[in-house]
Each structure stands twice: as C-alpha cells, then as structure tokens.
Amino acid sequence: MKIxxxxxxxxxxxxxxxxxxAVAQGLAQVWPDAQLIKCPMADGGEGxxxxxxxxxxxQWRRSWVRGPLGASVEARWGWLPDSRTAxxxxxxxxxxQLVPPGQRDACSSSTYGTGELIRAALDEGAxxxxxxxxxxxxxxxxxxxxxxxxxxxxxxxxxxxxxGGLALAKLARIDLSEMDPRLARVSFEIAxxxxxxxxxxxxxxxxxxxxxxxxxxxxxxxxxxxxxxAEHCAQALNKDVRDESGSGAAGGLGFAAKAFLGAQxxxxxxxxxxLTGLADAINGADxxxxxxxxxxxQTLRGKTPFGVARIARQHGVPVVVIAGTLGQDxxxxxxxxxxxxxxxxxxxxxxxxxCADAPRLLSERARDIARLWRVAAR
Numbered sequence: 001m002k003i004x005x006x007x008x009x010x011x012x013x014x015x016x017x018x019x020x021x022a023v024a025q026g027l028a029q030v031w032p033d034a035q036l037i038k039c040p041m042a043d044g045g046e047g048x049x050x051x052x053x054x055x056x057x058x059q060w061r062r063s064w065v066r067g068p069l070g071a072s073v074e075a076r077w078g079w080l081p082d083s084r085t086a087x088x089x090x091x092x093x094x095x096x097q098l099v100p101p102g103q104r105d106a107c108s109s110s111t112y113g114t115g116e117l118i119r120a121a122l123d124e125g126a127x128x129x130x131x132x133x134x135x136x137x138x139x140x141x142x143x144x145x146x147x148x149x150x151x152x153x154x155x156x157x158x159x160x161x162x163x164g165g166l167a168l169a170k171l172a173r174i175d176l177s178e179m180d181p182r183l184a185r186v187s188f189e190i191a192x193x194x195x196x197x198x199x200x201x202x203x204x205x206x207x208x209x210x211x212x213x214x215x216x217x218x219x220x221x222x223x224x225x226x227x228x229x230a231e232h233c234a235q236a237l238n239k240d241v242r243d244e245s246g247s248g249a250a251g252g253l254g255f256a257a258k259a260f261l262g263a264q265x266x267x268x269x270x271x272x273x274x275l276t277g278l279a280d281a282i283n284g285a286d287x288x289x290x291x292x293x294x295x296x297x298q299t300l301r302g303k304t305p306f307g308v309a310r311i312a313r314q315h316g317v318p319v320v321v322i323a324g325t326l327g328q329d330x331x332x333x334x335x336x337x338x339x340x341x342x343x344x345x346x347x348x349x350x351x352x353x354x355c356a357d358a359p360r361l362l363s364e365r366a367r368d369i370a371r372l373w374r375v376a377a378r
C-alpha cells in the first residue's frame with residue numbers, strides 16, 4: 001500500500017508538515033507496513049517557503065526590511081543553493097499578519113520590503129526567484145517593491161511618490177534609469193492562489209481592499225489610482241498586463257512583477273508541486289490524502305486540494321480530503337478529482353479547541369479513513 005500525504009497547512013493551528021505527520025500517524029495504526037510518502041504542500045500563501053524547504057532540503061535566510069507601514073521587520077526567505085533559486089513569501093515582509101486589525105491601511109501600506117527581499121536574493125546570486133504572493137497587507141500595485149529595486153515613480157515636481165496605492169494617483173513619470181541591472185539576468189515566477197485582474201469589479205481593490213482596511217470610497221479611489229499607474233506602466237514598458245490573470249494578486253504585486261520583471265504567473269500549488277516532485281510521488285500510489293483548513297467552492301480557484309487532485313487524476317489515483325471545516329458547495333470538488341471529504345472535528349467544540357487539538361483529530365480521522373478503506377477492499 002502506497003499512500004501520498006500532501007496537505008496544506010491548517011491556519012493558526014499546524015504547518016503542512018505538522019498536518020502530514022499527524023495524518024501519517026493515524027494511517028500507520030491501521031496500515032503499519034504501508035509506504036507513507038509525506039509531501040507538505042502550499043498554494044502560494046502562508047507556509048509556501050516552509051513546505052518547499054522541507055521537501056528540498058533548502059536553507060532559511062533572514063533579512064531586515066521595511067514592513068507594510070514602514071517599521072523594520074525581520075523577514076525570512078528560502079534559498080535552494082543547488083539551483084540558485086530564491087523563494088520569497090511576500091507576506092513575510094508585506095503581510096497582513098504584520099499589521100494589527102485596527103492599524104490596517106490599504107491606502108498607504110507598501111510592498112517596499114518585498115522589493116528589499118528580492119534585492120537580498122540578487123545579492124545572494126539568485127538566477128531564479130519565485131514570488132509567493134498570498135496574504136498581503138498592501139494595495140499599491142507592487143509600486144513599493146519596484147521602488148526598492150530602483151524604479152523611479154515621480155510626481156509632477158519630479159519628487160518620489162509617497163508609499164501606498166493612493167499616492168499612485170499623483171504619478172507623472174516613471175524613471176527606469178536606476179533599475180537594478182541584475183534583474184535582467186534573473187527569471188521570475190509568481191506563485192499565487194488568486195487569478196484576479198488589477199482593476200475593475202473583480203480587481204485587487206474591489207475584492208481584497210476591504211479586508212486591508214479600505215472603505216467603499218477608498219476602494220474606488222484605489223482602483224482609479226491603480227488604473228492610472230497601469231496607464232503609465234504601459235507607456236513606459238510598451239506592454240499592458242493589467243487585465244492578465246493574477247495581476248491583481250497581492251494588491252497588484254502580480255501586476256508589477258509581470259510588467260517590470262517579466263514574471264510568469266503560475267498557480268502556487270503547481271509551483272510547489274514541481275519543486276517537491278509531487279507527480280513522481282503520486283505515480284503508482286493507491287491513495288492520496290490532502291487537506292486544508294476550510295474546504296469549499298473557493299478551493300476551485302487554485303488552492304492546494306484542487307491542485308493535488310488534478311495531478312492525482314492524471315495518474316488515476318483516488319483523493320480524500322481532511323479539512324478543518326467543510327464549507328458551502330464543497331461538493332463541487334467531486335467533479336474535479338476529489339473522491340471524498342471529511343471534516344476534522346468529532347463533535348461540538350470551539351475553533352480554539354479544534355486548533356489546539358488538531359494533531360489528535362487529524363490522526364483519528366486518518367485512522368477512520370484507513371479502517372473504512374480496508375473494509376471496502378475486502
């Protein structure tokens with residue numbers, strides 16, 4: 001019996017590695033001789049670097065950078081020395097978790113620190129940079145990151161713009177003369193779990209601005225400012241990527257990475273799967289178990305269980321999901337390679353209790369699935 005365990009993290013509870021370990025413990029109680037292959041996964045959001053480094057024996061790096069509201073923060077990023085690949089999780093430098101709820105400000109928060117992490121990767125000698133861009137606190141179209149890399153964003157008086165997306169409304173000229181020349185020698189990839197465009201009703205400001213502190217009026221102002229930024233970028237760079245899939249990811253950092261860095265957009269789970277060798281692990285397996293904190297119709301937009309199921313389907317391997325909760329319309333995933341889904345909790349309990357007891361609950365659910373599978377195989 002060969003079983004691949006490829007879960008995402010359970011937010012505020014367990015890392016993807018912790019989930020995989022707990023599931024493996026439960027399976028081993030029923031199948032002590034089974035071959036259990038643990039492939040911790042992620043979809044471009046929180047935990048992406050950790051999952052890749054665990055699977056690839058990579059190294060952590062740390063850099064002090066400017067946080068989303070300007071204060072210094074120590075941010076971690078990943079390094080794969082054999083391939084000279086840097087894996088940067090933008091949330092480490094510009095993430096929502098760095099800003100208390102009462103201080104969130106979509107109008108002035110900046111991705112400058114993410115640009116500083118890219119610069120640190122260049123200093124390390126990176127030839128490939130993977131940008132995992134989930135969980136941002138920002139809505140600046142990636143302008144701050146580009147400023148950190150030498151791009152001049154100037155107002156009508158020739159002065160640099162202030163941080164944040166709202167300041168982009170005052171953009172008069174883009175100066176590329178000081179842009180770091182090392183960028184041209186590096187390939188960039190965007191790993192994301194959303195495919196929104198930059199502007200409009202499905203854009204960065206409208207969909208994600210409110211959770212970052214933007215009022216309805218500010219959402220409109222930010223959307224117009226990002227559109228103004230996109231117009232200037234199209235003139236300066238001779239290409240317009242504002243409507244491309246993923247340009248609205250991370251408050252528009254996806255847009256800037258494509259426009260200025262030539263980054264290729266890929267779903268985060270595909271990037272992680274490629275680095276961890278998930279397809280090879282699944283080949284010849286009898287069963288795949290995956291999971292995430294909340295499993296619902298949004299999973300179809302490129303989250304981990306959906307990506308894992310797509311790969312497993314290519315190899316004809318059944319997939320079972322263990323999730324913290326089964327949300328609205330989760331059954332839609334049954335048409336996309338998921339064969340069964342189970343909720344984590346065994347009875348009434350608070351979210352805090354479920355998070356604290358997640359290792360035991362995961363182990364029990366995995367054991368129950370294995371027992372049912374064994375009965376069905378008779």
